Amino acid sequence: MSASKPNVIVTRRLPDVVETRMRELFDAKLNIDDRPMSRDELIEAAKTADVLVPTVTDRLDSGVLSQSGEQLRLIAQFGTGVDNVDLDTVRNRGITVTNTPGVLTEDTADMTMALILAVPRRLVEGATFLVNPDNKWAGWSPTWMLGHRIYGKRLGIIGMGRIGQAVARRAKAFGLQIHYHNRRPVSEETEKELEATYWESLDQMLARMDIISINCPHTPATFHLLSARRLGLLKPTAYIVNTARGEVIDENALARIIEAEQIAGAGLDVFEHEPAVNPKLLNSGRVVVLPHMSSATIEGRIDMGEKVIVNIKTFLDGHSPPDRVHAAMF
Numbered sequence: 001m002s003a004s005k006p007n008v009i010v011t012r013r014l015p016d017v018v019e020t021r022m023r024e025l026f027d028a029k030l031n032i033d034d035r036p037m038s039r040d041e042l043i044e045a046a047k048t049a050d051v052l053v054p055t056v057t058d059r060l061d062s063g064v065l066s067q068s069g070e071q072l073r074l075i076a077q078f079g080t081g082v083d084n085v086d087l088d089t090v091r092n093r094g095i096t097v098t099n100t101p102g103v104l105t106e107d108t109a110d111m112t113m114a115l116i117l118a119v120p121r122r123l124v125e126g127a128t129f130l131v132n133p134d135n136k137w138a139g140w141s142p143t144w145m146l147g148h149r150i151y152g153k154r155l156g157i158i159g160m161g162r163i164g165q166a167v168a169r170r171a172k173a174f175g176l177q178i179h180y181h182n183r184r185p186v187s188e189e190t191e192k193e194l195e196a197t198y199w200e201s202l203d204q205m206l207a208r209m210d211i212i213s214i215n216c217p218h219t220p221a222t223f224h225l226l227s228a229r230r231l232g233l234l235k236p237t238a239y240i241v242n243t244a245r246g247e248v249i250d251e252n253a254l255a256r257i258i259e260a261e262q263i264a265g266a267g268l269d270v271f272e273h274e275p276a277v278n279p280k281l282l283n284s285g286r287v288v289v290l291p292h293m294s295s296a297t298i299e300g301r302i303d304m305g306e307k308v309i310v311n312i313k314t315f316l317d318g319h320s321p322p323d324r325v326h327a328a329m330f
């Protein structure tokens with residue numbers, strides 16, 4: 001690495017305060033237009049950067065990373081999920097990867113809870129009805145716009161890490177019964193606090209839940225974890241909420257079962273082929289769709305940027321960065 005300021009390439013526009021600090025500390029190449037980089041531009045960036053700061057929208061697969069320059073030593077992801085980065089290739093090339101865990105936990109859990117409320121209670125349907133000039137509201141009616149109660153229902157959380165637990169805390173306060181599936185049970189203390197029931201068998205849990213929330217990372221092991229077969233285990237009255245990664249659900253299979261009314265509905269913030277969304281999901285009255293915005297708060301994005309800076313600084317100072325990613329974590 002050169003003795004002058006390190007060459008840090010940031011692939012997307014970040015909050016002003018973060019970019020200002022990056023300019024002070026590094027020879028920062030910023031993306032002021034915020035146009036997502038093409039594959040060729042990513043390859044060029046990997047060839048020239050000392051540090052690369054990508055986001056979820058940058059696919060750093062082995063084809064891109066195998067062309068990286070000798071000087072690329074750190075990929076400081078702006079985000080918690082690192083499924084856009086081929087971790088085998090980075091390990092083989094001795095490149096360190098860091099992420100930004102913790103600072104988007106509460107915001108993501110808030111949005112998950114918002115979807116858990118919005119879908120069964122038909123919130124978007126109701127809100128858009130009134131503002132559509134084609135609709136004439138005839139006034140209150142005892143049988144109109146009826147949704148389903150969430151109080152007392154069973155919530156099955158898939159992935160009981162930081163975000164899963166933050167969802168559980170909120171959901172418990174709303175009177176939901178907490179169930180979860182995870183690689184291993186959480187501590188007894190946490191289970192007690194959340195009054196949570198562990199299901200070793202995902203299949204068995206799915207068949208008994210009223211609402212499913214996906215809160216696990218996307219890894220080779222969780223790709224299409226909710227396969228067509230598993231989606232078929234859900235009760236016809238069940239809802240699915242996904243604020244994690246679209247790839248965890250077989251999106252075509254989900255669209256089919258929604259269309260066939262084999263489940264009651266879904267709340268989706270993430271999609272398998274973003275920014276594309278299966279049109280059947282867009283046009284279904286029983287699905288609430290959001291454009292990947294669960295962590296989209298200005299506070300969260302500034303905290304994420306701060307974490308990226310601390311990870312870069314510590315790494316460049318010769319220390320182990322606080323949020324170093326090990327493949328085994330995912």
Ligand code: 8YV
Pocket residue numbers: 054055056057078079080081082104244294295296
């Ligand atoms: C971010 C996320 O918006 O951090 C993550 O894993 O999914 C998001 O909330 C995005 O990934 C930033 O790269």
